[in-house]
Amino acid sequence: MHSNTGKSLFKYAMTAKNTFILALVMLAIGVAAELAGPFIARSMIDDHMLAIEQPFNETSIQGEQTVSFDNRYFKRGDRLADGEAKGNEVRILQVGSSFVFIDSAVSDITGKRSYADGIMTLDKKGVITDYPAQKLSATELFSFYKPEIPGIFTLVGWYLCFLAISILMEFGKTYWLQSSANKVIQKLRMDVYAHIQRLPVHFFDNLPAGKVVSRVTNDTEAVKDLFIAVLSNFFSGIINMIGVYIALFLLDVRLGLICLFIVPIIWIWVVLYRKFATKYNTIIRSRLSEINAIINESIQGMSIIRIFRREPQTKEEFENLNNDYMKHQNKMLNLNSFTSHNLVNVIRSFSFAVVLWYFGSAQLNGTGIISLGVLYAFVDVLGRLFQPMTGMVNQLAALDSSMVSAGRVFALMDEPGEDVTDGSMPRYKGNVEFKDVSFAYKQDYVLKNITFKAKQGQTVALVGHTGSGKSSIINLLFRFxxxxxxxxxIDGQNVRDLPKQWIREHMGIVLQDPYLFTGTIASNVSLGDDKISRATIEKALEDVGATRILSHLPKGLDEPVVEKGSTLSAGERQLISFARALAFDPAILILDEATANIDTETEALIQSALEVLKRGRTTFIIAHRLSTIRSADQILVLHRGQIVEQGTHEELLAHGGRYYQMYRLQLGSSEVLVSAGNPATV
Structure with a gap:
């Protein structure tokens, strides 16, 4: 995997930092609003519901916070105003499911309580205290609760308010996080595609198209999942957990410290999980890439597969890849099953057991060291700790898969590309010179000490057997x-000193098997270049004699062309590529056996057009049919990467060397002799 994937992802995340920050702020506000619930519940329990056991004082002032009981008025001691006279203290205590009224102060209410015959007994570790008490009816008990109702309603109101904030923040967080992720992935895809355009041609010699497509589509889509689903859950989870721990420590420091053991467990879990998951995911993404490559190759070569009846073998090859892909997917499935949220449930149960054992037992024994409200709020908050944890754990598989995919994308972007230089250069004349040029694709030289000159307006033909180095000379000329x-x-300037794009701007090529893009005939001639007008397109087609041949098409120049131009004949495709090269008005024109796929009548048409169009241009022709290069100003005969003969058609025939032998094999001895003007017999 790419070594700096995290840094690269962070760099891309920074391109949408404003919306990411907004999403995180909304997330933090949402978490705070959500965690307000347990604190409100604690206040409701401790300050209102259980606060009925706090001391009450008799008072003569009536009001909303006073209780009327037995023709007397009472008020909670903590609610007496400054300077307000404190009357006799009384207590309301719960015994079992009932409440009793004690008309006196009670110094310590902890211990085991019981009530019988108007006496409440308090047993605290063997020390027994009796208090005269009166059992309260439901109506009488409610009169003591009545002053608490406004406070409870206020807290419920606050709870609903925080709930609304939480819902609003959740919506905003989700929207802005996804919006940011889409923006980041849009930029990443554009950058990957732009980088592919800058990669040197030889890079694609060893990497199937399907694998490149997989990097741009499948892998960037997985990175999108990282930003939307994974980061959303991890950001939410981390901020939630931080918020929960802050809440735990605010409720009770001892409880918070006890629950800190969860963090290292989760950390170790994530590290161990990723150790195995990364290995599996790397193979899974690689197999998916290979599956795309074989599908792409099969579709492009479908006619060959069917003609040679290779369907079973192709199917078997695909099945082997697919089975290996499924095998590693199942390994990931097993890993996820063993490390699913069940571990979270175990940790949660253990945490609750520790808290309830340590604090709950003390509360039940009557020796409570925290209030019930705090205990309830703590259990509630602790429960909220495991919701984000479950979300994070469930996203571990997606996290690792996304990181592996991101690594593959960034590894592609780390491949050295060619610098793209803006601007252009004036159209050069086209005087080309090769001087002692030697070149090797890998180790063995395919061109050795190549030296020749091609002057402006000249036609130079390259002939030789397959592998003699003809195409390599063209590759060097284009600076692939x-x-x-x-x-x-070129014109005396070393091509290494000129930007590649500038050189290629004034070059045109016609391949033996031309490539047409999805679009129309017109768009395939102009390739979307605004500088090439409709009139230029029409003239280029007319000059190569394509107008008459393409006249049968219903929509003319706007006739749709599918990928590779498969609905057109080989000759029609060739004519369109001829027109394309000529529309760009190149100074150097390369014809890679351009008339090989054209019938004799069309070839004659093109040959006559080319004689006019080649004027003023330097033209290089890679020729297999030697009859097409008789008029060339210079013919270079290549053999094993070297120029073994050089001259015009007549000179080379007169020389009687390799060119003579090749020409003789193609046309027969009598024609060779006539062509050479040599009356001798062979």
Missing amino acids: YDPQKGTIT
Whole structure:
């Protein structure tokens, strides 16, 4: 996996930092609003529901906070105003499911309580105290609760208010987080695609198209899941857990310290999980990439597969990949099953057991060291700790898969690309010179000490057997590669000193098997270049003689072209690529056996058009049919990467060397002799 994936992801996240920060602020506010609930519950229990056991004082002042009982008025001691006279103290205490009224002060209410025959007995570790008491009816008990109702309603109101804030913040957080993630992935995809455009041509020699497509689509989509689902859950989880621990320590420091043991357990869990998951996910993403590659290759070669009846073998190859993919998916499934949220449940149960054992037992024994309200709020808050934890654990698989995918994307972007230079250069004349050029794709030299000159307006033909180095010379001319030795100049300037885009701006090429893009005939001629007008497109097509041949198409220049131009004949595709090269008005024109797929009548048409169009341009022709290059100003005969013969058609025939032999094999000895103007017999 890419070593700095985290840093690279952070850099991309910073491109949408404002919305990410907004989402995190809303998340923090939402968490705070949600965690207000247990504190409100604590206040409701301790300050209102259980506060009935606090001391009451008799008072003569009537009001909303006073209780009328037995023709007397009472008020909670903590609610007496400054300077207000304190009357006799009384207590309301719970015994079992009933409440009793004690008309005196009670110094300590902890201990085991019992009531019988108007006496309440308090047993505290063997020390027994009796208090005269009166059992309260439901109506009498309610009169003591009545002053608490406004406070309870106020707290309920606050709870609803915080709930509304929490819902609003959750919506905002989700919207802005997803919006940020979409923005980041949009930029990432654009950058990946732009980088692919900058990668050197030789990079694609060893990487199938399907694998590149998988990086741009599947892997970036997985990174999108990282930003939307995974980071959302992890950000939410971490902020929730921080909020929960703050709440736990605010409720009770001892309880908070006891619950800190959860953090290292989760950390160790995540580290161990990722150790195994990364290994599996790397293979899974690689297999998915290979599956895409084989599908892409099968679709493109479907006709060959069917003609040679290779369907069973292709299917078997696909099944083997697919089975291996499923095998590792099942390994991930097993890993996720063993490390699912069941562990969270175990930790949660253990935490609750510790808290209830340590504090709850003391409360039940009557020796409570925290209030019931605090205990209730603590258990509530502690329960909320495990919700984000479960969310984080459930996203571990997606986290690891996304990180592996991100690593693959950034590894592709780390591949050295070619610098893209803005601007352009004036159209050069096209005087090309190769001087002692030697070149190797890997180790063995495929071109050795190549030296020749091509002047403006000249036509240079490259002939030779397959592998002799013809295409390599063109690759060097386009600067798809640079030679290891020697220099190549255009108009006296070393091509290494010029940006590649500038050189290529004034070059045109027609391949033996032309590539057409999805669009129309017109868009395939202009390739979407605004500088090429409709009139230029029409003239280019007319000049190569395509107008008559393409006239049968219903929509003319706007006839739709599917990928690779498969609905057009080979000749029609070739004519369109001819028009494309000529529409760009290149100074250097390369024809890679451009007339090989064209019938004799069309070839004659193109040959006559080319004679006019080649004027003023330097034209390089890679030729297999030697009859097409008789008029070339210079013919270079290549053999095993070297120029073994050089001259015009007539000169080379007269020389009687390798070119003569090749020409003889193609046309027959009698025609060779006539062509050479040599009356001798062979």
